[in-house]
Amino acid sequence: MVDFNVETRENSHVNVVNLHGYLDAHTAPELEDVFTKLIDDRKFKVVVNFENLAYISSAGLGVFMAYVETMRENNGDIKFSNMSPKIYNIFDLLGFPLLYEFYKDEKEAVQKFNEKS
Amino acid sequence: MNSYDIDAAKRNLSALVDFSNFINSSLDLKFILSNLLLTCFGKFHTTRGLVALMDEDGRLRLKAYKGLTQAMAGEFPEIEAASKSESCTEEAFNSSALGEFCRKYHITYFQNIVCSQGIKGVLFLGERLNKKEYSPDDKAFVGTLVNIAATAIENSAFIEKLKDLNRRLDSKVSMLSALFELSKEFSGILEPSRVGKLLVYSVIGQLLVSNYAVVLCTPEGLKVLEAKFPKKLLETLNLCNAAEVSTPLRKEDFGEELETLGSLGVELIIPMQIQGETKGLILLGKRFNKEEFKESDIEFIYATGSLAIISIENAKLFKEALEKQRMEEDLEIARDIQKNLFPQKIPALEGFEISAVNVSSKQVGGDYYDVIKLNDSDCLIAIGDVSGKGVPAALLMANLQAFLKSICRQGLELNRATDIINDLVSENTAMGNFITFFWGILDSRAKSMTYVNAGHNPPLLIRGGQILKLTKGGMILGVIKTMVPYVSETIELQRGDILILFTDGVTEAMNRNMEEFTDERLESLALGLKNESSDEILQKIRAEVEKFVNGANQSDDITLLTVKVK
Numbered sequence: 266m267v268d269f270n271v272e273t274r275e276n277s278h279v280n281v282v283n284l285h286g287y288l289d290a291h292t293a294p295e296l297e298d299v300f301t302k303l304i305d306d307r308k309f310k311v312v313v314n315f316e317n318l319a320y321i322s323s324a325g326l327g328v329f330m331a332y333v334e335t336m337r338e339n340n341g342d343i344k345f346s347n348m349s350p351k352i353y354n355i356f357d358l359l360g361f362p363l364l365y366e367f368y369k370d371e372k373e374a375v376q377k378f379n380e381k382s
Numbered sequence: 383m384n385s386y387d388i389d390a391a392k393r394n395l396s397a398l399v400d401f402s403n404f405i406n407s408s409l410d411l412k413f414i415l416s417n418l419l420l421t422c423f424g425k426f427h428t429t430r431g432l433v434a435l436m437d438e439d440g441r442l443r444l445k446a447y448k449g450l451t452q453a454m455a456g457e458f459p460e461i462e463a464a465s466k467s468e469s470c471t472e473e474a475f476n477s478s479a480l481g482e483f484c485r486k487y488h489i490t491y492f493q494n495i496v497c498s499q500g501i502k503g504v505l506f507l508g509e510r511l512n513k514k515e516y517s518p519d520d521k522a523f524v525g526t527l528v529n530i531a532a533t534a535i536e537n538s539a540f541i542e543k544l545k546d547l548n549r550r551l552d553s554k555v556s557m558l559s560a561l562f563e564l565s566k567e568f569s570g571i572l573e574p575s576r577v578g579k580l581l582v583y584s585v586i587g588q589l590l591v592s593n594y595a596v597v598l599c600t601p602e603g604l605k606v607l608e609a610k611f612p613k614k615l616l617e618t619l620n621l622c623n624a625a626e627v628s629t630p631l632r633k634e635d636f637g638e639e640l641e642t643l644g645s646l647g648v649e650l651i652i653p654m655q656i657q658g659e660t661k662g663l664i665l666l667g668k669r670f671n672k673e674e675f676k677e678s679d680i681e682f683i684y685a686t687g688s689l690a691i692i693s694i695e696n697a698k699l700f701k702e703a704l705e706k707q708r709m710e711e712d713l714e715i716a717r718d719i720q721k722n723l724f725p726q727k728i729p730a731l732e733g734f735e736i737s738a739v740n741v742s743s744k745q746v747g748g749d750y751y752d753v754i755k756l757n758d759s760d761c762l763i764a765i766g767d768v769s770g771k772g773v774p775a776a777l778l779m780a781n782l783q784a785f786l787k788s789i790c791r792q793g794l795e796l797n798r799a800t801d802i803i804n805d806l807v808s809e810n811t812a813m814g815n816f817i818t819f820f821w822g823i824l825d826s827r828a829k830s831m832t833y834v835n836a837g838h839n840p841p842l843l844i845r846g847g848q849i850l851k852l853t854k855g856g857m858i859l860g861v862i863k864t865m866v867p868y869v870s871e872t873i874e875l876q877r878g879d880i881l882i883l884f885t886d887g888v889t890e891a892m893n894r895n896m897e898e899f900t901d902e903r904l905e906s907l908a909l910g911l912k913n914e915s916s917d918e919i920l921q922k923i924r925a926e927v928e929k930f931v932n933g934a935n936q937s938d939d940i941t942l943l944t945v946k947v948k
Contacts, residue, residue: 289563289567290563290564290567290580290583290584291567293579293580293583294576294579297579297583322559322560322563322584322587323556323557323560323583323584323587323588324560324563324564324567324580324583324584324587325583325587326583326587326588327582327583327584327585327586327587327588328583328587329587330583330586330587330590330591330592330670331582331583331586331592331610333592334592354552355556358549358552358553358556359553359556359587359588359589359590360590360670360671360673361590363670363671364590364670364671
C-alpha cells in the first residue's frame, strides 16, 4: 500500500502543504497535525498542493472543513492547487468548489494570496 | 406551382435539413434552443422569441429567450399546464398572466412543442419586423421546426436526467465507500477520542458542515467527545433530556425542549444507537453550501454514527475485560501468597490432635492460621483475619506471619509478645487496616493452654456439654500502638476437651436468602459433638456450613482450626 506523507514549505510568504499518497481515515490525523501546527505558528495562508496525492476519502476532506474557518477568521484561507481530475471529481461531487478556490497551478494560488495583501 | 414557390419550398426544405442536422448533432439544451430561436428569427424576421419547457412537476418554465432583457424575461409567468396533451391553448394565450405578458412584449405567436410523450413545451415568437401576420405556411414551417427540435430537446433532457442520476449514484458510492473505510478503520481503534475525530471528519467532509458536536451518554451524564459549537450549547444540552432523542431530528422537529439548541445553530440531531438504545448524539450546524440535509444524508450520518458508537462501546468492553483480567491476576498472586503462608504440614504434639483448613474465597479474604512447634512440649496455634481483601490483605498477612515467626522463639510471655506484635503491625499498616488475632501455646506437659485474644471471634472450648468462650486479651491489632497491655489467660485442659478456632467466614457464611450461618448454629453443632477426632470435627463443621450455604457464592475465606485433647 502506498503510504501517506505530508510536508510544508514556504513560497513567497504563503505556506504550501504538499500531499503524497493516500489521504484516508487512517492517515487524516497526520494532516490534522500539520494544520494544528500551522495555526499554532499563526500561519493562516495555506495552499494545498495535490499533485502527488493518489487518493482522498471523505475523512480527508473533513480535515479541510475543520480548519478552513480558523484560517479565514485570521485573514487567511486554504486554497487548492494541482489537483488531478480524479481527485477534483471527489471535491466537486461533494460541493467543495462553492466554498474553496481551486487553481491549476501552485504559483497562481500563491499569487492570489499576495495580490490581496 | 410557379417557379418562385418551388424555390421557396426548396429553400425551406434545405433550411429544415440544415437545422435538423445541426441541432441533432448536440445534446446541449441551451445550444438546441438557441438554434431553434435563431432559425425562426432568420426565417420570419422577428427579434423576439422564448422557449418554455415543461418541468417534472408539470409547470412550464422559461428555458431560453432572445431579444428580451433579463428583467423582461423575469416577468414571464409560471404556467401550470392544463394537461400534458394540451399545454398552451388560444384561450390561455389570450387571457391570464401569460396573455398579458405576450401583449406587453408583442409576442404574437406560439407553437406547442410536442413529442412522443405529449406536450414538451411552447415556443413563443414576437411580431415580425414587416408587421405581417404569421401565414399558414409560416405556421406549418414553425410546426416542422419545432417537431425536429422536440426530438433533440427530449434527447438532451434524457441526457441531463442521466447525468443527474449518475451524480446521485456517485454521491451514494462515495458515501458507501466512506462507510466501508470507516468500518475498517473503527474496528481497529480502541480510543474513543480517536473514533470521535474520525467520525467528525467523515461527516463534515461529506456534508460540508463546520459546526458539530459528538456527545456520549454515560451513566454520569452527557460527555463531549468532539465539539465545535459555543460552550453554551453543551450546558443547554445537559439541561434538556437530550439522551432521550431516539430518531434523527431536524431543526423544525426540535420541539419546545430542544428549541434553545436550534437558536444556538444546531440544525440536525442524530442519535447514535445500539439495539435501539441511544448511547450518544451527533449535532450538526448549517451546511456550508446552504443546502438542506437530505434523507440520504441523514441515513449516512446515522450509519456512520452507529459504526462509531459500536466501536466506542467495544473499546469500553475491552477495557473492562482487561481490568477484570488484571484483577484476576492480582487475586491469583494474593492466593499464592496466602497458600504459601499456611503450614505445609501440621506438626504433631503429644496428647493433642490438631487439624486446620482454609477455604479461600474467590476474592481472597485475609484469613491466616499457623501451627508452630516451639519445643518438645510446647506448640503455638494462631488464627487471624486481616481486614480487606486481595493483594493488600495478603501482604499484611505475610507481615504478620514474619513478626509472629520471629517473636515466638524469643521466649517472651505471650501477652508481652502480643504487645510487640501490635506495635509492629500498627507501625506497618496504612490507616484503617487491622487484624483480629488469637494465639495460644499448648503445653503438653502441664496439659494447659495460655492464650491472648486480640479482638478475634472467641474460640470455643467444649467440655462436658458446656461451651467456654476464650475472650481474654485486648483490642484488635494494628489500630493503635499498645497503650493498655494485653492480658493472657491460662486454662487447664482435660481429656476430651475440644477447641474450635474459626474466622467470621464460618459464622457469616451466607445462603441465597442472605441468611448467615450464625454463632448459634456453630455452637449447637459443637455441643452435639461426642467422640469425633479433631479432623472429623473439622469436616463436620465444613459439611454443615456447605449444606447451609447450599451453593451460594462464598464471599469470604473460611478458616477452621480444631484441637482435641487426648
